[in-house]
Amino acid sequence: MMKPKSIVDVKNLNQFFGKRKLRSQILFDINLTIKSGEIVIMTGPSGSGKTTLLTLIGGLRSVQQGSLKFLGQELYGASNEQLVQARRHIGYIFQAHNLLDFLTARQNVQMSLELHTNIPKWKALKQSEAMLNAVHLENRVNYYPCDLSGGQKQRVAIARALVSHPKLVLADEPTAALDSKSGRDVVTLMQQLAKEQNCAILIVTHDNRILDIADRIIQMEDGKLLPEVF
Ligand SMILES: Nc1ncnc2c1ncn2[C@@H]1O[C@H](COP(=O)(O)OP(=O)(O)OP(=O)(O)O)[C@@H](O)[C@H]1O
Known part of the structure; x- marks a missing residue:
């Protein structure tokens, strides 16, 4: 078997919001590695910093302190162009x-x-039609979002x-916006497709019903990642 590659490598990352007197630290000394094919679920109370970390990993905001490597490329100090390049793989x-x-x-996917x-x-x-097939929407290819259910939209x-x-x-x-059956279908599909493509997934959720699809569960509290449960 191929050794899983490191997709995300975060080391000693700190992040702040606000300026001068209003500056407050949101993330504290975050260390995290995500390997190819791995499904990682991040949980934690509201306001603990989960979305902030997710957007940093996604190249949607700039890293202020520490190291964040995506596919081996350092995003700390990265130019806009480099961030755009990184986003193409996410x-x-x-x-x-x-x-x-x-x-x-179909047009949304395409x-x-x-x-x-x-x-x-x-x-x-x-390819877009094939992908809509894969999420079992072959009969909804030409529908507009307003004519789809919440679960169907999420599958698109x-x-x-x-x-x-x-x-x-x-x-x-x-x-979050789905009933339990649609929610289950959505994550099962994500899991199946990601395993097929050997892509890593990081899911932020409060939904206890989907924890079992994770290879690892990580917990954020007050801007810090707690030691891992398993
Ligand atoms: N743009 C911003 N400016 C200032 N503070 C912010 C900004 N965005 C988030 N924060 C603060 O950063 C902290 C972490 O927010 P974040 O959204 O990352 O938490 P979260 O764990 O994702 O919460 P939730 O589960 O409610 O989505 C919160 O205290 C929030 O008030």
Whole structure:
């Protein structure tokens, strides 16, 4: 078997919000490694810093102190261009699915693919349909988001996140707006597709019902990662 590669490597990371007197520390000495193919769930109380860490790993804000390597590339001190490059290898899934209302399911998925790669339109179309097949939406390809259920919209969001075969998927409360059956379906699909593509997943969640899909569970409290449970 191939040795899993390190996708994310965080060392001694500190992060602050605010300036001067209002400056307060949000993340304290974070150390975390995520390997390819691994599903990591991050839990913790509201305001403990989970989303802040997720957005740092996702190259959506700049690292202020410490080291954060994504695919071996240091993001501390990275230029905008380097952050954009890093983001091309990351799929994002949020609580609110963030689909574009004026595009069909297929167009939403296809747009993400065309933004990320230079593939020809016909190929992007085929891959987008195949991905919607994989999330069992073959009968909803030409539907607009307003005609889809919450679970179906979230499955389109999964298809969109995974269509460009990212190395890492970041999901912030992906099941929060879903009933328990749809929530389960959504995470099972994420798990299955990620294992097929050997991509790592980091999920922030308060949803105890999905903890069993994790290879590892990490806990954030007051801006610090607690020692791991297993
Ligand atoms: N842009 C900002 N400016 C100042 N403080 C912020 C900003 N964003 C977040 N914070 C503060 O940082 C802390 C961590 O917030 P964060 O959103 O990372 O927590 P969380 O664990 O994701 O919470 P939740 O589970 O409620 O989403 C909170 O105290 C929050 O008030």
